[in-house]
Amino acid sequence: MTEETPPPNADDAAIDRWHEAAVTAGLGVFDRDLVAGSVYRSPELLAQWDYDASTADRPADAKAVIHPDDRARYEGRLVDIDSGAADSTRIELRMRARDGSWRWVRWTARIAGRDANGRATRVIGSVADIHELHEAAERAQESQLRLQGIVDSAMDAIISIDEAQRITLFNRAAERIFGYGAGEVMGQPLTMLMPDRFHERHPTHVDGFGHTGISSRPMMSQRIVSAKRKGGEEFPIDASISQSSLGHGRIFTVILRDVSIRERTQRELAQAREDLRELSVASRTAREQENSRISRELHDELGQNLTSLKMDLAWLEANTPADESRVRRTLVAMRSVLDSTVAATRRISADLRPLMLDDLGLAAALEWLVEETARRHGFDVDLQVDELSANIAEPLASQIYRIVQESLTNAGRHAAARNVRVHVRAIGPEIHLDVQDDGRGIAPDDLRKKGSFGLVGIRERVYILAGSVEMRGDPGRGTAIHVRLPIPAEAGS
Ligand SMILES: Nc1ncnc2c1ncn2[C@@H]1O[C@H](COP(=O)(O)OP(=O)(O)OP(=O)(O)O)[C@@H](O)[C@H]1O
Ligand SMILES: [Mg+2]
Missing domain, CATH: 1.10.287 (Helix Hairpins)
Known part of the structure; x- marks a missing residue:
């Protein structure tokens, strides 16, 4: 790229060479003679900027072309140069183009000759149109600010690290959650935010992730589920990590929230x-x-x-x-x-309570119950109770009895069943109770019928015994209730 001013202490030949190069590069060039009070402005300069043709050889004319808001700055620089206080200067300001629009330029000047007192006698420099560049930079800054706003107002901690796993971004939420100010952690290794036991494993996790090519994933799979505050306190987190490739490397961004309250x-x-x-x-x-x-x-x-x-x-x-x-x-x-x-x-x-349950156990009580209900409703019941269940202790025995009682009553009242099967078996650490009828089949809506308490009662009994229940109706083919109840250690026989 062409230098925008000639090198310091350049001789006339060097200045000519610079002039040529600058013009070739599309720069407007000026050359002021402070002794004569005149200025040379290159045709490129005059063609591009709105100088008055009749006064174009007078230095003061420049002011009219410079944006009023930028004039004071411009003149300050001019004084610095002309007085010899500065060797060279460079400033960004707005100039009026030939079409009347204001455009950003980079204005540069350098002393090319001095008198015996050190004051400038000759000043040369250039004007480069950097409008597009300037606008782009402004837009970039705007979007940077916008992004910053979002990042800082996020409720979750957002932390970026570079490839060396040093922290490059630490938002407000991160400051709040971790108790560090951004200034304290910038450039520090990410491991400072982790419990010690993760220190060794973690860098390889991130490295591995970097090589997967996946752009984001929750961190659960990485098993980094806790973090460390400034004071050393550990706390549980939900975190996800994402990566993006920049020209000069990858950055990883971790978004995490403190879930200790949850x-x-x-x-x-x-x-x-x-x-x-x-x-x-x-x-x-x-x-x-x-x-x-x-x-x-x-x-x-x-x-x-x-x-x-x-x-x-x-x-x-x-x-x-x-x-x-x-x-x-x-x-x-x-x-x-x-x-x-x-x-x-x-x-x-x-x-109130089948005394048989207390006197003879669950199997006998169920036999009596089944006989009674079968007689009353006119269906056949196939009852099977295995040995372990036959003598199961309270509270299981009475709860199973009540569940069977309600199921049989329902089969009689609602199902129009002809056969009912009642099986009670101990399987592993649980009692499995199945009541199955061959009636009309319970409708899905009836499973939570308002004002009906039979099935609700079954669910509640199962719930208080920490068991599970499934109720299924097959239209026209019957209803099946399957209950599983864990056997408490002291309830087995
Ligand atoms: N075995 C079954 N076959 C077909 N429908 C059934 C069966 N069991 C229950 N239902 C249906 O489900 C509904 C709800 O049963 P649930 O036992 O909760 O209440 P209920 O028997 O109507 O009244 P209660 O509160 O006296 O038990 C019943 O009204 C009936 O429509
Ligand atoms: Mg009922």
Whole structure:
């Protein structure tokens, strides 16, 4: 590229050579004679810029061509040069082109001769049109500022590193999250932001990533899931890394967020769920125990009393003379009331809690339940309970019993089933309960029917036992309920 002014202390021949080269390069050239007070302006200079042709040989004319806002700066430089204070000068300013538009130029000047006092006698220089360059630079700066704004307002930390893994960008969020000012980390190795145990492995990770050619990916796969604050505190992060190739190398950008609050909230939520579940278990257990107590009282106390009443009534009947017909009729009515009271007491007692469950275990209780329901609804039940499940302890036993009870009732009430299969098996650490009917098949909408609590109850029981449940209806072919319940260590037999 051509120098925009001749070299210092150039002789006339050198200045001529420079002049020629500058003109060839498209620069406008001027040559001022400060003693004579005249100026030579090259044809290129005059052709391009809006000089007044009649005054073009007078230096003062230049002012009119320079943008009013830039004039003071221009004149300051001129004084520096003319007084001999500066050897050369260079300034960017706007000049009026022939078409009247203002264009950015680079104006350069150099002293080419001095008097005995050191003041300039000859000054030469050039004017280069750099308008496009200037505009491009301004646009670049604008977009740089815009980008900076985005980067700085981002909630996530944005950190760029060069190929040597030194930090080249550190936004505000990064400052907030890590506790470092950008000035403290710029140019430092990225490892300063990582827990020590990652120091060795990490650089190879990034290198490996650089060679994959992938432009971005979450960092989970890199297993860098925690970072280190200024004080040394470690914290969990979600991070992704991306790379872009620049002319002179690659840069990697990491976007990350501090997820310690999220993780803590998740932990607390899980804990609250667990607490709630335990509470439900406790309250269900308490209710079952209460039911069991009332059921036993009904059965033992009331049942015994009713039985003895019945015996007394039988004795009365046997000992009442045949001609006492009114008394005999009353006795018959009393016996019928007594019979239905006994039946009601049994029913209420069994509904509250099948005592068989406590006395004979789950298998026996289910057998009784299945027999009762099958008789009531007129379907056949294939019941299979394996050995381990037959004697499973509380709270599983009563929950399984209640789930089967609700499922059988549903099969009777809604399915119009002819056959129902009830299988209870221990598989590994779980009890698997399957209730399958061959009825009309539950509709998807019915799985969460408003105002219905049977299926909700099943789900809740399964939930408090930390199990899982699937309910599936096949239209016209039946409904299947599959429940899996983990066996607590102390509940196995
Ligand atoms: N085995 C089944 N076959 C077909 N439809 C069923 C079956 N079980 C349940 N449904 C349908 O799903 C709905 C919801 O059942 P759910 O047991 O929750 O309530 P419910 O039996 O109607 O009332 P309840 O609260 O007394 O149990 C039922 O109303 C019925 O329409
Ligand atoms: Mg129901």
